[in-house]
Amino acid sequence: MSPALASVIMDPDEPIMLLVAAGAQDDAAPAAIQLAEERAGEGRPTILADAALTDPLLHEFLDVENLEGLADVFLFGASLSRVSTRPAGRSFQFVPGGAYVPDPGAVLDSRGWARLGTELRTAGAVMLLYIPASTPGVGALSRRVRRAVLIGGKAEAERARSRLDRDCLVLGRIEPEPAPAPAGSWPAARADDLNEPPVVRAGEKARSPVGPVLLVLLILALVAGGWFLYQAYLAPAPEPPAVQPVPPRAEAEPPAVAQPVETPLDVSVAVEAHQDLDTARQRVAALRAAEPGIDFFLAPVAVSGAVYYRLLAGPVSDAEAGTALLQHLVDQGHRTAFDSWAVRPTPYAFLLGEYDTAAEAEQRVDELAEAEIPAYIVTMRYEPGPSRFRVYGGAFETTTEAEVMAQMLDAAEVEAELIPRTGEPIA
Numbered sequence: 001m002s003p004a005l006a007s008v009i010m011d012p013d014e015p016i017m018l019l020v021a022a023g024a025q026d027d028a029a030p031a032a033i034q035l036a037e038e039r040a041g042e043g044r045p046t047i048l049a050d051a052a053l054t055d056p057l058l059h060e061f062l063d064v065e066n067l068e069g070l071a072d073v074f075l076f077g078a079s080l081s082r083v084s085t086r087p088a089g090r091s092f093q094f095v096p097g098g099a100y101v102p103d104p105g106a107v108l109d110s111r112g113w114a115r116l117g118t119e120l121r122t123a124g125a126v127m128l129l130y131i132p133a134s135t136p137g138v139g140a141l142s143r144r145v146r147r148a149v150l151i152g153g154k155a156e157a158e159r160a161r162s163r164l165d166r167d168c169l170v171l172g173r174i175e176p177e178p179a180p181a182p183a184g185s186w187p188a189a190r191a192d193d194l195n196e197p198p199v200v201r202a203g204e205k206a207r208s209p210v211g212p213v214l215l216v217l218l219i220l221a222l223v224a225g226g227w228f229l230y231q232a233y234l235a236p237a238p239e240p241p242a243v244q245p246v247p248p249r250a251e252a253e254p255p256a257v258a259q260p261v262e263t264p265l266d267v268s269v270a271v272e273a274h275q276d277l278d279t280a281r282q283r284v285a286a287l288r289a290a291e292p293g294i295d296f297f298l299a300p301v302a303v304s305g306a307v308y309y310r311l312l313a314g315p316v317s318d319a320e321a322g323t324a325l326l327q328h329l330v331d332q333g334h335r336t337a338f339d340s341w342a343v344r345p346t347p348y349a350f351l352l353g354e355y356d357t358a359a360e361a362e363q364r365v366d367e368l369a370e371a372e373i374p375a376y377i378v379t380m381r382y383e384p385g386p387s388r389f390r391v392y393g394g395a396f397e398t399t400t401e402a403e404v405m406a407q408m409l410d411a412a413e414v415e416a417e418l419i420p421r422t423g424e425p426i427a
Helices: 003-010 025-041 058-062 070-075 104-108 112-123 138-145 154-163 210-234 277-290 319-331 358-370 400-411
Strands: 016-021 046-050 093-095 126-132 147-151 169-174 267-274 295-303 306-316 343-345 348-355 376-380 388-396 417-420
Touching: 003 025, 003 169, 016 025, 016 112, 016 138, 025 046, 025 058, 025 126, 025 147, 046 058, 058 093, 070 104, 070 112, 070 267, 104 138, 112 126, 112 138, 126 138, 138 147, 147 154, 154 169, 267 277, 267 295, 267 319, 277 295, 277 306, 295 376, 295 388, 295 400, 306 319, 306 388, 319 343, 348 358, 348 400, 358 376, 358 388, 388 400
Parallel strands: 016 126, 016 147, 046 093, 046 126, 147 169
Antiparallel strands: 267 306, 267 343, 295 306, 348 388, 348 417, 376 388
16 A cells, blocks of 8 residues: 555545445455554544445454444434444444345435534544445445545456546555455355345247137137127017116115225335334334324334334325425434435235224233234224224235234234225324
């Protein structure tokens, strides 16, 4: 490393600096770790963060878990201190990418980077932000951070530079040394935690169905012709309709039966996510107290073998109302940034009961809480007549996403049906 490059790494003019892996991660990742260690070893507070959200790797080299991480800061409002860890034998703090990253682009192009930079500057710390040049969204991130060091060969670095924003200042290049693979078994393939791509088979030629089709059409034509001849010449004339007597007028209309107004509640706004149920419940209680006009509720989902409790706000009927709710949460400081992905389609929920009074519904919610089942109440308007109160569990985009809560309900011996969520949206 040149003295000039060493100087800007030790004393950068900005609190966040990109370390762009221009070539293979297996070579670039150890070099990024070494830079963080050298800087922290000089007594300078240093945070190494993994922005390779589509293919995180640094945690394997550092032998730490990749559960909560950088994505949780931007997507769920987690604090940087909560997702940071000190790897064994290291002098720097480390922030993994995060196991649950539904929208990497929303993280890499978030307006929250400016706020994070202010927090780091106040704390006197520097974040070295590692990302491969091949990561989708690296250009957007470089537009936000605007300082980069390239890790790779000369030709690789030139190609990587073309992927960065033109206003991003490249401070220099580091030539990495080939490094052994990280300790532990290397997975043969990495499964997508959220979606499995469809199988597409190319090159298969369909057999021509022309012969059988013509034969079927010919038969249908003969049948149609025979039916026409029968109707025209052979079928008997229809009898005139019988005259029905006029019924006497009823003395009085029967009372109308009250019917529910089934307004779809298809949208919720993601606020946070927690792995600990008690912590998630405490946050729900705090947010409900701060915003009594908005309900906050939990939806357990499985991500990379771990259960996360999504903290959602709402419910609302459509994306427009969800966007307005998201802006309100940002304005009130309940979310750190306006990320459009947070307006989530959640049309399904478990129906856990319907009651005549709010007090009865609240009692049911309390009973479910004792069984470790998070639930919430939605008003169901009836016309004519008074409203009723439904108790729901969770809010999910797909039936597959609801499997974790289905297992929780089975374990607690609670009967419930997963249905389209309807009711009265919040104002």
